[in-house]
Amino acid sequence: MPGLAGIVSSTPRADISLELARMSSRLRHFPWYLETRQVNAARTFAIAHVRLDTQPDRDAPGCWLHGEPPTAFTRAEYVADRHELVVTNDRFGMMPLYYAVGEGWVIFATELKALLTHPALVPAADPAGWADVLRFGFAFGEKTVARGVRCLPGGVRWRVDGRTATVTTERLWNLAAQFDRPADRHPDLDALAGEFRLAVERCCAGDVSLGVSLSGGYDSRTIHAAIDHQRCRVQTLTLDVRGGADQIIAEQIARVTHGLERHRFIENSDAFFGRWPAYAHEMIWLTDGQFFDEACVMMSTLDAYRDAGIAIVLRGHGGEFTRMQWAYEFTCNRRVLACRNQSELGDQLESQLTCGLTPADFHELFRADWAQALTAATARTLPAALKTVPPHLHPLDQVSCLYGAEYLRRQSVPSLAELRSRVEVRLPFLDPAYLDLA
Template sequence: MCGFVGCHRPGAPADFDMALLRRMTATLAHRGPDSETVTTEPGLALGFRRLAIIDLEGGEQPVRNEDDAITVVCNGEIYNHRELRDELIQRGHSFRARVDVEVLPHLYEEFGPSFVSRLNGQFAFVLYDRTRGRLLLGRDQAGIAPLFYVFRDGMLLFASEIKALLEHPMVSRKVDLTGLDQVLTFPGPVSPNSLFADVRSLPPGHLLTLEDGRVTSEPYWDLDYPMAKDLDPAAEPDYDDLDQRLRRSVSRRLQADVDVGFYLSGGLDSSLIAALICEHDHANNLNRARHAFSIGFTDRLIDERAPQDLVARQVGARHHTEIFDGEAIRTRLRQAVWHAEAPLKESYNTCSLALSDLVRSNALKVVLTGEGADELFGGYVGYRLDRQRRAGAGDFSLEAQNARETQERLWGDPDFFYERDYGAFAEIKTALYAPEIAADLASFDCCQGALLDRSKMIGRHPLHQRSYADFKLRLADHLLSDHGDRVAYAHSVEARYPFLDPEVIEWVRTAPPDCLVQDMTEKYPLRRLAAHRLPPEVTKREKFGFVAPSSASLLQDGADWVEDLLSHERIKRAGYFDADTVERLKTRYRQPGFRLNTTFEPDLLMIVLSFELFRECFDVPPL
């Protein structure tokens, strides 16, 4: 819905440098092209860019309570705002507009900081209680909306994107090596780390409080699966209940005073959402052809236009498709890195950029997407491999024992295997990093510290363990961030996620885990719900991962700018990666017919290449 930036220094006068505040706010114009507000009061400065979706004329921010003692800015949507508004009016509150986020200051008046637990939405907010001198920063349960901050010398800077914070002279551009190591090791950075040493990311489901000069950050929600010993093997899942919850979730996310479209990948998840949208419109006598947006590839091995067209015809959508090739990737990769504010492991962010551009060029601001289903309903190959791995004979080699020790440290369970042997992968990282950095790897190795709450892994069913790890390491700060929020808002588009509705998450949390991957069929509940809604070409189709060409294809195309970014001299001068190792990788990737299997093999050169773009975009100095 928007982007915001601000500063809070308790006891300071309302004399924040307005020119600086406007520069910081201007960096977020893509998040909110419809209007701009900058305002100051004692101790607080706020800049806000609005993407008008609900209450187009009256929904400006900040929003305040009746006596203006509580001030709020919020990026996102509160989907249960109507029910909350009705309740608050009955409690005596009055409202000035129809905008959804106006419920926040009034909820805070009634329930204090715990009000955040009552919200169904995707949001990042800042709330200032002038009477108590308390500032709250909150981020939604799944981490759909981003929120970054810097706290130094009693001053808290905060923003929807890091680039706004970098405008402030207090914030350095020094690289957080642990954040870089997370990108190399896992799907992306993991909150609270970012790629900048000064900048923290508020984790999903967290509330940060600045009061009496002290900052605390605590979770108000987490994905908490039941203990394996408490599961009932005879329990029957209520698929009708899931159906009802998903339909309500889609209905909530179609709320808008502007047209709403949807992404259509050709896979099960987005196709089911398309069918539910169609049902909603028919049930509400909305005789309209909604817009659907897809990516097609010139490479037939990864092209999905046939199932996309099939579903689009069935739901009666106005279907728009962008055809992608290597040239399209090359022209958008720098832009993708600029918006991600981090190096990338894959090029498919460029496809997502093209999708949001396609949405905006058709005059839409809002789309629904199927993201989140894989992490909750067991959609990745790892969920099936877990069953095979646990059924196999144990490996008692020294290498296996070392891996178990690493797994115990990371996950709290020596038998849980996530993506790769991270102990062995440390050798690859050591070879890839520049010698000076590699020698100090132990000081910033992301596998040495806590990445998630291990207490939510210990004693859980293997499927629940993987789902929790995916939710924390793959979804929040990668798929919902550089692959979601950032590339959508790059073209002033808001993406909405029906599978991440708290009601849907709660159904999954309490459902028997064996129903999710049934007889080695992933996402069985969704396939069951889709069976009478979609053609078998979609419902019975094996999962087809959303992939795009790797760095090998860019190298084989011989683009000059790729050669320049990966040149031996440049890599050596930057000082982050080993130039000789990069040369060896380039030789391997250039071989005729070479093709990376990015499902199982990391695209190391894409990380190096996009890191050099990252350094250019944000003027990051060499080591």
């Protein structure tokens, strides 16, 4: 996935240009990507920005902006006279930033694999990160599968003091605070629908070719319904078996909105399964091995977007906030709603989130020391996550907080890395103005 990579050092590094080149090479998955690099004269700061050839150059002197503002972005600003780097990001961390801190240096990048090329970082597996991925399907908090590498939270200002190679994090936005608003501040449905249409309109801004996937999702179909099809150039794709419900419904939607001539059906056929090993390999590479899901099926659609001339794809991530009764492993069912305290809620979520290996599986598959480390790590995961959520909130709101802070940032973002390798992605359901009203 294109993005940023950089180095901040308290002392000059003779090979900083080479180190940066190695890091940025891991962000360049195709020769048509564009790249800019900058190294200061003191050889203590270096940054690279890799972007799609269809993305505008949003950089300015001393400032690098990557992503799709305002719903998913990472902005890095370098203050030369203080030798300070200041990074801000979107509310949910939908454009990731991984970082590592060592003796006299800090490195960062939008892909984990870029950090692992740096000679100061010794690659090693992190049991706590792997425990989460193997049991829950994604890592919680700032953990990653690589020891010493962290993932920046969303809605923060992250400062790197280059003189001491130390970092500080300041929270700028907190989802939990949104649930403590007075009841009279909540809008009616008409106002909310109107603001959502404006959010979609903002995502459709510019003279660009837009794409929407109509493969079965309520959220993407809601976005498609809110688009002004008289003004916007929209193409749609659907992946399904021939004659499946998704194909039939998507073609009906296309017929009455933007026209069947701008809709493409991609068959989930024997040819797809013949290419499965290649698709799985690329998925693992693009997501840094931190994502395993049925979304591997999406790999067959990636080139179709670019082949169709689509520059921007609108996705429905975050739509679950409006329907937490269908929010994947965070679904707020009757058992969740019946929880009387955070302890009960943690137990219920643990049962819902365990989609992979259990502690018993750890002891069967791993040597004893690793099995113990993995088991102990996952036992701490949900209690630690729930400590960030006010216990007085309704169970529905507590789960919504965890969904926004954990699932969106650590499960949805790796899946978006697949699409972002080819196109820009915009997320109307995470539009700040819409969320502030909701």
